[in-house]
Amino acid sequence: MNNFASHPRSPTANPVKAVLFDLDDTLWPIMPVLIRAEQLLFEWLGQHAPAVSQNFSIDSLRQRRQALRQTNPLFIIDLSALRRAGLTEAFNSVGEDCSKIDAAMALFAEARHAVTPFEDVSPVLSRLKQHFLLGSVSNGFADLDTIGLSHHFKVSIAAHSFGYAKPDPCIFHAACKMLHVQPEEAVYVGDDPLLDVVAAREAGLRSVWINRFNRVLPPGITPDTQCTNLHELETWLHLQAAQV
Template identity: 30%
Template sequence: MTPTPRSTGVRRSYGALSFDGDGTLWDFDSAMRQALEDAARLLRGAGACRPGGPVTAGWLREIRDHVAGREEFRGRTMESIRLASFRRAVAECGISDAGLAREAYETYMEARWRRLRTYEDVPDALAALGSRYRLALVTNGNTRPHRVGLDGVFGTVVVSAECGLHKPDPAIYLHALRRMGLGPAEVLHVGDDPVEDVDAARRAGMDTAWVNRLDVRWPYADPPGPTVGDLGELTPLLLDGGSP
């Protein structure tokens, strides 16, 4: 697979920068996978066995995705969805012990927070960028900045579960702009997801920078605009080498 060429076309005249969280600032997927392994191990140790095989992290993730897609969970918090998914998993294993589902949930949450880390490039990059720009976080996830050592970094924090708006609806970006008191042309959004970050923020009228940490091909015909491998590559473009 041929990676997307790197682009450096960014301006330095923005009033603020907004950032996605999961996959952009912190490695949520790794923490989630490891936490699900811990929860699966606990359930297997309690004698739980899913139809057709052992309880695995992959199966628990499939159940969570199924629960999250149900209409009655639209707009619910990530925590409530995760707990409901463990209750469903335990029930599918033929176990009626509600306490086991709660124990699996608490095991997962403890492990998830304990293992969650920002990417190595993030703290220094945000410190440097914050010296010139106002910073905002716009996330569908449930990680607050203080959980990953970024307390006080963002002047504006927009969380889907709190505002009732979810990416890829561009309304969440318009809401963030109103919170900041800035127009779309004044804020650059930085994120890793082509749909939820790049396309959605563009539809809100914002410039975007694509953080392509996995060095994958851009999935659409239209170019992504400025593309960087991490925030360490983005920082000098915005502080020194961008297009005025």
């Protein structure tokens, strides 16, 4: 259910010039992709680094990554570096050849990019880019060229290459600067209540909570609106334009 009427804009509010998007669970479902990628990687380890698969499980490798994440600020913004560090530690602990890790990372990256965008993504983005500047801001490392969506966006910022991650306001401000708009002229669309809704609003952008999975917002978090799909977002954006 949308929430279009809950937070009406002032007639004097700045018009929306840019729409920025989160990626995972906003433009495509990510959990099935990650589960498959983890399984394929573990099967690869069983064939090419059996000592690792015999001494670790998918869960124990994940738990070790979570522990490593607390040891280096880089790992908070670069999940690929975190995965490589976890594999390196596991390989070293059982005497496996670490030169194999590049192949393991390549396999995981290929599987990680085998996403299927929601059915509304391509048609709605194609229409929106006729009226707004579009960009993406993500903490993940999805390659939009590989996925086939890069042509919709004038700007795409990933935390691992930018050096800062959501909720830091500078990553939102950088996207706005690259699009030559002020934060108050931009809308951020994402599924995470804290990293997307709260962070975007604190950075001065309007926020849209995309709720594709019938979730419930935590108390006290108030987006400018919430939508269950991009068709509802498109309707809301045109309503905002009509109010200016």
